[in-house]
Amino acid sequence: MVKKKMKLVIALLLVVAVFSVASAQEKPKLARLHYQGGGDWYNDGDALPNLAEFTNQVLNTNFALQEAIVKPDNNKLFNFPFLFMTGHGQVKFSEEDIKNLREYLSRGGFLYVDDDYGLDESFRREIKKIFPQKNLIELPSSHELINGFYPFPKGMPKIHEHDNKRPQAFAIFNDVGRLLVLYTYETNLSDGWTVNHNDPPEIREKALKMGANIIHYVMTK
Secondary structure (H helix, E strand, O other), X not given: OHHHHHHHHHHHHHHHHHHHHHHHHHOOOOEEEOOEOOOOOOOOOOHHHHHHHHHHHHOOOOOOOOOXXXXXXXXXXXXXXXXXXXXXXXXXXXXXXXXXXXXHHHOOOEEEEEEOOOOHHHHXXXXXXXXXXXXXXXXXXXXXXXXXXXOOOOOOOOOOOOOOOOOEEEEEEOOOOOEEEXXXXXXXXXXXXXXXXXXXXXXXXXXXXXXXXXXXXXHHO
16 A cells, blocks of 8 residues: 555656646747857857846746757747847858748847857848848937836946947848847947856846846837
8 A cells, every 4th residue: 555655656746747847848938049150159158047037027027047049040940039149259141041040030030139249240241141131220229129118218238348339239120110130239238147247236237127128129019
């Protein structure tokens, strides 16, 4: 009798474990783009999980606290409505990458690119291959993405200095006004999502709040 009870308990525990794993897998994930070209696409690996945790708290999202990693030519890309890209070095998209990313963005996907110092020239070149007829348009500080869930009346926050240029946000929209690509330059926003740089709490808070603004805008538009 005792053995039978033990077997029943073990069986129930296994069922609970299976359902727990399945439940965790059902949570949506923020995805990071694993691109080619030599840039450190993997930079600051805790950035997206930290942003997910913050938005779960303030926006009541239900993101998993692990990022997904996907290559631009992989069809798994279409499982993730939010795609993040950063790094210091070069990026180069293949013809298959370009085709797949264009299809992904045209069918409802969103790409957020944060220049972590050194990505700018190659990113501008490669994004033009995806949307040759469209330009990166600078968003004014009054735009609702910047002054959305949290107000930033002075525009994008400056997280790290770099070249001491003013922080800028650029966007590509489709023909009906949906945001396809957001590109931040001289803000280093995602550096404020990680704990790796020992930024002061108020700087990290600004970065996370602007990250929440991005998520909020994408979710509600």
